Amino acid sequence: MRAIRNYLVFLGRSLGLALSGDWRYYLWIGFLFFWCLLGLNAYAKQYVHGLAITGMSDQVSWGVYIANFTFLVGVAAAAVMLVIPVYIYKNEELHDLVIFGELLAVAAIIMCLAFVGVDLGRPDRFWHALPGLGEFNFPGSVMSWDVIVLNGYLLLNIHICGYLLYSRYCGRKPAKWFYIPFVFIGILWAISIHTVTAFLYVGLGGRPFWNSAIVGPRFIASAFTAGPALIILALQVIRRVTDYKIPDRALFTLRSIVQVSMLINVFLLINEVFKEFYTGNLHVASAKYLFLGLHGHNGLVPWIWTAIACNLIAMVILVLPLSKSLRWLDLACVLAIVGIWIEKGMGLIVPGFIPTPLGEIIEYTPTLNETLISFGIWAMGLLLYTFFLRMSVPILQGRLSRATEKPTGLVETEKELHGVVMH
Amino acid sequence: MTAPNTPTTPEPPPPACANNGGEITRRNFLRASAGLAASVAGVAAALSPLRDLDGFPSVEEFLQKHYKELSKDEMNDVLQRISGEVEKEYGIRPHLRDLKPMNGVEFVYALNLTRCIGCRKCVHACVAENNQSRSPEIQYIRVLKMPQGTLDVERSDHNYAPKSVPEKGFYYMPVQCHQCKNPPCVKVCPVKATWQESDGITVIDYNWCIGCRYCEAACPYWARRFNFSKPSIPREKINPNMSYLGNRPRPKGVVEKCHFCIQRTRAGKYPACLEVCPTGSRKFGNILDPDSEVSYILKNKRVFVLKEEVGTLPRFFYYFDA
Numbered sequence: 062m063r064a065i066r067n068y069l070v071f072l073g074r075s076l077g078l079a080l081s082g083d084w085r086y087y088l089w090i091g092f093l094f095f096w097c098l099l100g101l102n103a104y105a106k107q108y109v110h111g112l113a114i115t116g117m118s119d120q121v122s123w124g125v126y127i128a129n130f131t132f133l134v135g136v137a138a139a140a141v142m143l144v145i146p147v148y149i150y151k152n153e154e155l156h157d158l159v160i161f162g163e164l165l166a167v168a169a170i171i172m173c174l175a176f177v178g179v180d181l182g183r184p185d186r187f188w189h190a191l192p193g194l195g196e197f198n199f200p201g202s203v204m205s206w207d208v209i210v211l212n213g214y215l216l217l218n219i220h221i222c223g224y225l226l227y228s229r230y231c232g233r234k235p236a237k238w239f240y241i242p243f244v245f246i247g248i249l250w251a252i253s254i255h256t257v258t259a260f261l262y263v264g265l266g267g268r269p270f271w272n273s274a275i276v277g278p279r280f281i282a283s284a285f286t287a288g289p290a291l292i293i294l295a296l297q298v299i300r301r302v303t304d305y306k307i308p309d310r311a312l313f314t315l316r317s318i319v320q321v322s323m324l325i326n327v328f329l330l331i332n333e334v335f336k337e338f339y340t341g342n343l344h345v346a347s348a349k350y351l352f353l354g355l356h357g358h359n360g361l362v363p364w365i366w367t368a369i370a371c372n373l374i375a376m377v378i379l380v381l382p383l384s385k386s387l388r389w390l391d392l393a394c395v396l397a398i399v400g401i402w403i404e405k406g407m408g409l410i411v412p413g414f415i416p417t418p419l420g421e422i423i424e425y426t427p428t429l430n431e432t433l434i435s436f437g438i439w440a441m442g443l444l445l446y447t448f449f450l451r452m453s454v455p456i457l458q459g460r461l462s463r464a465t466e467k468p469t470g471l472v473e474t475e476k477e478l479h480g481v482v483m484h
Numbered sequence: 485m486t487a488p489n490t491p492t493t494p495e496p497p498p499p500a501c502a503n504n505g506g507e508i509t510r511r512n513f514l515r516a517s518a519g520l521a522a523s524v525a526g527v528a529a530a531l532s533p534l535r536d537l538d539g540f541p542s543v544e545e546f547l548q549k550h551y552k553e554l555s556k557d558e559m560n561d562v563l564q565r566i567s568g569e570v571e572k573e574y575g576i577r578p579h580l581r582d583l584k585p586m587n588g589v590e591f592v593y594a595l596n597l598t599r600c601i602g603c604r605k606c607v608h609a610c611v612a613e614n615n616q617s618r619s620p621e622i623q624y625i626r627v628l629k630m631p632q633g634t635l636d637v638e639r640s641d642h643n644y645a646p647k648s649v650p651e652k653g654f655y656y657m658p659v660q661c662h663q664c665k666n667p668p669c670v671k672v673c674p675v676k677a678t679w680q681e682s683d684g685i686t687v688i689d690y691n692w693c694i695g696c697r698y699c700e701a702a703c704p705y706w707a708r709r710f711n712f713s714k715p716s717i718p719r720e721k722i723n724p725n726m727s728y729l730g731n732r733p734r735p736k737g738v739v740e741k742c743h744f745c746i747q748r749t750r751a752g753k754y755p756a757c758l759e760v761c762p763t764g765s766r767k768f769g770n771i772l773d774p775d776s777e778v779s780y781i782l783k784n785k786r787v788f789v790l791k792e793e794v795g796t797l798p799r800f801f802y803y804f805d806a
Contacts, residue, residue: 080516094523102530109536111736112695113620113713122700122710182695182710182737185541189550189675189694196550196676196692204674204698266794267668267704346638418791419626419659419706420638 070466071230075452078461082451085302093444100437103430104179112182115431120423121414123180125435128406130176132287133169133442134258135280135405137214139288140166141251142318148244154311157457160225161299162292163218164449166251170215172442179434203261210254217247222449226456231463255280262413270347270413273336279329280405285322287401289315290394295446297391303454309387316390320379323397327376330369330404350422351412358415360424365408371400550676551689551729562691563728570733574722582728583750585683591744591799592684592771592778593755594787595658598805599765602627602649602656606757606766610660613745613756614731615723617715624709624742625660625757659790660757661686661707661742662798669699669708678739684799685744687729693738700739704794708741744768771799 082090107114117124143162146152178184189195190208199205221243228235259280262271293315300307337348349355354362375396384390416422427435455461544565548554554562563580570578607625616622628640632653640657650656667686670678677692678699700708714736726732727747734740745755749768758766769776778801781787785803 080519094526098526098530101527102533105531105533109533111711111713115712117712119700119706119709122697177696180696182697182739183693183735185546186675186692186694189677189692198674198676202672202674202698204672204696208674261698264672265668265702266796267702267791343636343638414701416638417706418637418704419628419642420636420640421642421706 067231067463068227071227074461074466075456078455079448079451086451090444090447093440093447096440097437097444100434100440103433103437106430107179107434108184112180114428116425116427118423118425120417120421121411121425123410123414124425125407125427125431126176126180128410129435129438130173130180131258131280131410132402132406133173133176134211134255135284135401136288136291137166137169137173138251138255138281138284139292140218141248142285142289142315143292144244144248144251146314146318148241148248152314154308155314158296158307158311160222160453160457161296161450163222164453165292165295165446166218167215167222168442168446168449170211170218171445172438173211174215175438175441176435179438203257203264206257207254207261210250210257214247214250214254217243217250221247222453226453229459230456230461252281255284262409267418268413269344271409273333275329275333275336276409279326279333282322282326282329283401283405286319286326287398287405289318289322290397293319293394294391294398297387299450299454303450305454305458312387312390313385316379316384319394319397320384323372323376323379326401327372330372346416347412350415351408355416355422358422358424360426361408361411364403368400368403368408371396372404375400545691548691550692552679559728566728566732570722570726573733574717574719576719576722576724578722578724578726578732580726580728580732581747583730583746585681585685586750588772589770590682590684590772591663591749592769592782593663593744593800594767594778594781594785595800595802596763596765596767596805597655597657597802599763600627600656600658601763602629602644602651602654603762605760605762606658609756609760610742612721613723613748615715615717615726615733616740617711617713617717617734618721619716620713622709622711622715622740624707624740625658626706628657628659629654630657657790657802658757659705659707660800661744662705662790662796662800663744665797665799666795668702668704668794668796672698672702674698681729683750685746685749686741687743687746688739688741689729690732690734690738690740695737695739697739704791704796705798708739710739711736 115124115126140162143155143159147155147159178187181187190197190205192199192205192209197205197208199209221240224240225235256277259277262268263273263276266272293312296307296312296315299305334348334352337345346355350358351361351365353359375393378384378389378393378396384393411425415424452461542565544561548562549558559582563582567578567580570576570580604625604627607623607627610616610624611618611621614624616624626642628637628642629644629651630637630640632655644651663680663684663686665680665684667680670680670686674696675692675694677694678686678688680686695710697710700710711734715734717733722733723731725747727750730743730746745753745757749755754768755766758768767777767781769778771778771782773779781803782801785805787801787803789798789801
């Protein structure tokens with residue numbers, strides 16, 4: 062009972078903290094909340110009128126929702142790129158930063174689930190996909206694997222971060238047996254979420270553009286580029302807006318990960334482009350549509366060349382000593398994220414549908430409503446990540462802990478909480 | 485987010501927090517209440533489009549079990565409920581049944597490419613028979629106009645509209661669900677909402693489908709259609725002869741496709757597309773019966789299946805006259 066009470070006090074204080082801050086903090090969460098509401102409004106419209114108010118069709122039956130889902134699974138998986146150096150190579154520099162990475166993974170997975178949710182024609186029947194309750198097509202459907210690995214990864218990360226933060230809050234040393242095994246399961250699990258997501262596409266024999274063994278490795282390589290790149294940027298934001306100290310060396314450890322992953326990513330892209338275009342068999346049609354345009358249809362051509370330019374410039378900056386300056390490193394990270402988002406999102410999903418298996422070419426452009434829903438989900442993810450950081454930074458610094466807890470009434474707690482927030 | 489880079493300097497506390505009077509608590513309380521009220525109002529405003537919703541699914545519909553888990557009595561209740569829904573919506577009491585596959589029957593379709601003239605009568609007969617949405621019109625059959633000398637569907641024309649068909653130098657290839665023996669659509673469905681029945685027809689439980697459209701992505705024949713909006717069918721166009729797994733009106737947000745006119749073929753009739761065909765290009769029957777027309781065609785004609793390399797083993801064959 063007491064343990065539960067303590068835990069509830071911890072949760073209550075953390076939540077209270079997440080909702081308090083100075084005017085800049087309120088401005089930021091207000092801004093994100095506003096976008097969430099726009100997204101919610103757009104979704105309410107979609108719920109009433111159906112997916113007809115998206116740009117999708119029977120020809121291109123997945124669009125920007127599934128594209129974002131695919132990209133974000135990669136972001137979530139990339140949290141392990143912080144875990145591996147710490148727990149396998151004992152790099153203590155990154156020790157506490159692992160928590161920031163895993164919290165990012167939690168936010169990213171929640172966004173993934175939201176993107177899949179808004180893509181469903183019958184969200185009210187979600188329970189049909191719950192193991193035990195519904196009819197779960199396991200192991201036949203790769204999508205049922207994805208349900209398991211994504212939710213499993215979410216729980217793993219919530220457990221690891223939650224336990225470590227609560228231990229820190231209580232001033233206890235975390236019991237190794239209670240989290241280290243999960244850390245190592247989590248490493249394998251992270252690879253699995255992105256591999257399974259790749260298999261979702263790879264397994265479709267009727268779609269030659271996806272039915273290629275290189276999609277899985279490309280997913281992993283691009284995830285381990287874009288994910289740590291996002292973490293590099295996030296860590297700099299954290300040290301800017303809080304007084305949490307993050308040494309440059311930590312950022313440069315991540316730089317070497319992004320560097321190598323980007324090289325592999327570009328290498329795999331070259332492999333794919335060579336195979337598609339040199340053999341020149343009928344299956345090249347989708348790749349042709351993507352890179353060059355097909356029979357006068359070239360909606361994705363400017364996008365993919367932008368992505369390739371971003372990736373190549375990012376790669377050059379990353380391999381040069383130039384990127385030892387944070388400014389250049391940040392530029393390379395932004396370019397890599399944009400490049401990979403285009404390439405792996407729209408650049409992978411949409412051409413898979415063009416031309417259709419019957420040779421028809423119907424292009425896809427997301428509608429405004431669809432775009433608003435997507436922005437709404439991104440805003441929700443950022444809002445969640447902001448809350449997570451708002452709670453975890455003071456805990457890691459020891460400012461929010463059992464020691465600062467007073468068994469007094471609500472008024473005092475509130476006041477004292479405010480003191481914590483404002484230092 | 486735009487704060488300067490001053491990681492070690494704590495932010496100055498705002499004056500409101502400087503003293504410890506009860507006032508501050510009240511102020512905080514007021515501020516929190518105002519924030520909460522604004523948030524609730526915002527969420528309510530954001531959700532306002534839901535006012536246009538024509539009802540949520542009923543409790544019975546929401547909790548309905550998977551087709552294969554329904555007992556006979558439960559199925560009867562479901563049929564009654566759906567008949568009521570159809571009557572309410574279209575003003576006509578349907579003859580809705582749950583027809584089961586017949587023993588010793590495996591359906592096969594054969595289509596004569598030498599005879600087909602591309603008139604699309606099958607497309608429209610199908611729409612009328614199967615209660616497909618008219619706006620936007622959902623069609624199960626797509627007729628491809630192919631240049632002579634190729635089987636490459638990427639060279640086909642889907643939107644041909646000449647004054648009369650056939651046109652010289654072309655042949656016509658209608659494509660619909662191939663009722664594969666190794667169906668990728670069934671394999672990928674995460675909730676088993678689509679499956680293959682013993683007579684070879686792949687069916688969909690429209691009350692179980694979650695609308696993820698993975699099957700649409702998996703089908704190599706582009707045979708599946710999704711109800712992006714609520715289907716609209718004029719009252720006078722409703723075909724009251726309905727089957728649960730077949731042509732009953734579909735709800736919004738689920739997938740549908742050709743089911744070999746299950747409401748007809750399981751009652752001993754031919755599919756609508758066959759009956760309407762003016763050239764006799766379409767043949768349908770039981771492959772397990774060695775004396776059936778389709779058995780003869782498969783044994784004696786030059787037969788092929790579309791995209792044999794994808795390994796789907798279709799039950800839909802194309803053939804040429806000798």
